[in-house]
Amino acid sequence: MLRMRHSPPEQNGCGETHRVFNQPAPLENYNVYQADRILQFWVKRFDGDWGDARLSKFGERVGHDLLAAGFLANKHRPELSSHDRFGRRIDEIAYHPAYHQLMAHAIESGHCSLPWTEPQPGAHVVRAGLAYLHTHADPGSGCPLTMTFACVPALRQQSDMAKRWLPKILAPQYAPENRPWYNKPGVTIGMAMTEKQGGSDVRANTTNATPLGKPGPGQRYSLSGHKWFCSAPMSDAFLMLAKAGEQLSCFLVPRWCEDGSKNPIHIQRLKNKLGNCSNASAEIELRGAQGWLLGEEGRGIATIIQMVALTRYDCMLGSSALMAQAAKEAIWHTAGRDAFGKNLHQQPLMRNVLADLALEAEAALAVSMRVAHALDQSDGSEQASLVRCATAIGKYWLCKRAVQHTYEAMECIGGVGYVEENVASRLYREAPVNAIWEGSGNIQCLDLLRIIEREPASMEAMERELIAARGEYLGYDQYLDDVIQNLRDSQDLHSHARQRMEQLALAWQAATLIKYGEPLIAQAFVDSRLAPAQYHQFGTLNCRNIDLPAIIKRAMPHL
Missing domain, CATH: 1.20.140.10 (Butyryl-CoA Dehydrogenase, subunit A, domain 3)
Structure with a gap:
């Protein structure tokens, strides 16, 4: 049986009352991918061995500076500033720099984009390997990464919106600044489905959507209501469900409007969660927020x-x-x-x-x-x-x-x-x-x-x-x-x-x-x-x- 060496005993000096022994060295400063024979086996088994170099490079960072970044991002939780010092509504969330370090590394490595930008046998498998390794550094930041990756099939249901948004969603660039999405090289996507009265029963949602002109797919609506859980509220846009008439429909709701004004998505508070501490989850109010209909009215769940x-x-x-x-x-x-x-x-x-x-x-x-x-x-x-x-x-x-x-x-x-x-x-x-x-x-x-x-x-x-x-x-x-x-x-x-x-x-x-x-x-x-x-x-x-x-x-x- 392989046996790991103990950490070296401390030297006794003036004032020492004990020495530390029979304690292992921490599992750190190593290549997480190269050290994981089981992950390598399953990546290879399902046609992903062409991604070995990418995964090894990713695993090297995860086992070194990103492991440390994960501890920092969980220790220093996100903080909400609803207004600036002059009283202007900003709804801005501040993160520790370590969080941005984790996000940038994952996005630049293809965590959110690989199967969509490099479709080939094993692409989803290699991307799964990246997500698996990233979780070793920090599971919380995996939430916005997952939603950004997962939004692509839904957006593709609305070709005009996909044409505008997908190049930035799939771009290997992380831009955390709170500014209009169209002025950023890359964006992230969140989700807001749950409401207080419904929970998992989204058909009980009461958020309303009213067309601001011609109704229909790809058109602009005004959304009013409340979302009990908004995942990753610092994202550049969110997929949301709202009722157009009596029918649940799906909307893409950006944080900023087309004219450069702030979309009235008001963050009420951040949730104080048991875990998932590096990631923010929020309650939000939609006060006439602009959103674009994806697909037909009444097809929101689909x-x-x-x-x-x-x-x-x-x-x-x-x-x-x-x-x-x-x-x-x-x-x-x-x-x-x-x-x-x-x-x-x-x-x-x-x-x-x-x-x-x-x-x-x-x-x-x-x-x-x-x-x-x-x-x-x-x-x-x-x-x-x-x-x-x-x-x-x-x-x-x-x-x-x-x-x-x-x-x-x-x-x-x-x-x-x-x-x-x-x-x-x-x-x-x-x-x-x-x-x-x-x-x-x-x-x-x-x-x-x-x-x-x-x-x-x-x-x-x-x-x-x-x-x-x-x-x-x-x-x-x-x-x-x-x-x-x-x-x-x-x-x-x-x-x-x-x-x-x-x-x-x-x-x-x-x-x-x-x-x-x-x-x-x-x-x-x-x-x-x-x-x-x-x-x-x-x-x-x-x-x-x-x-x-x-x-x-x-x-x-x-x-």
């Missing part, structure tokens, strides 16, 4: 869902990255610690926990990269149908697993993991946002029910994906038979939707590992997750059948 589908996918990817980093931190830390007469890696119970964390993290990354691979092939109806179903399943399951997983990793590290100077506490506080944002667990279950009842092609694509993994492991084959039978049973389907979702998620993770992954990991996953008497806490693997040291070694940062 338009914005194209953005939401990709942001939900990034919730999967973000949760996978949180689990991967948590597992690596736990493995790295315990490699440099002795306890009860042995290195912690040699303690059988700790070894079981670490291998279980590593197994969960790889299974999460595997299905996230499988969706990226399907997105690269989504011109075909089969892969597009698979993405539709897979995103709901992955968003539900991975985002929920990340909360327990990051906690367990923090427990492995111990008390030092609970303090803010250690990244483990940030990972734990960050994990719930991916489960809640863009539709919580029940919303994903309702989405799955909608797919089952109204979109049979999507469920059929998922079933074919699962069936393709048959024949390797008896445990998987028997589990899959039960999954398919349960899906055919429509009795009490709504009240049992979470059970069906969990069964599908586990089957899909197993199928992906069997078909595309390493046998070592596939066998361990099938034996531990699909067995009839499975346990629900991490650290309950069957040590007789599973090579725990090999799984830990695979996940250990390779420095």
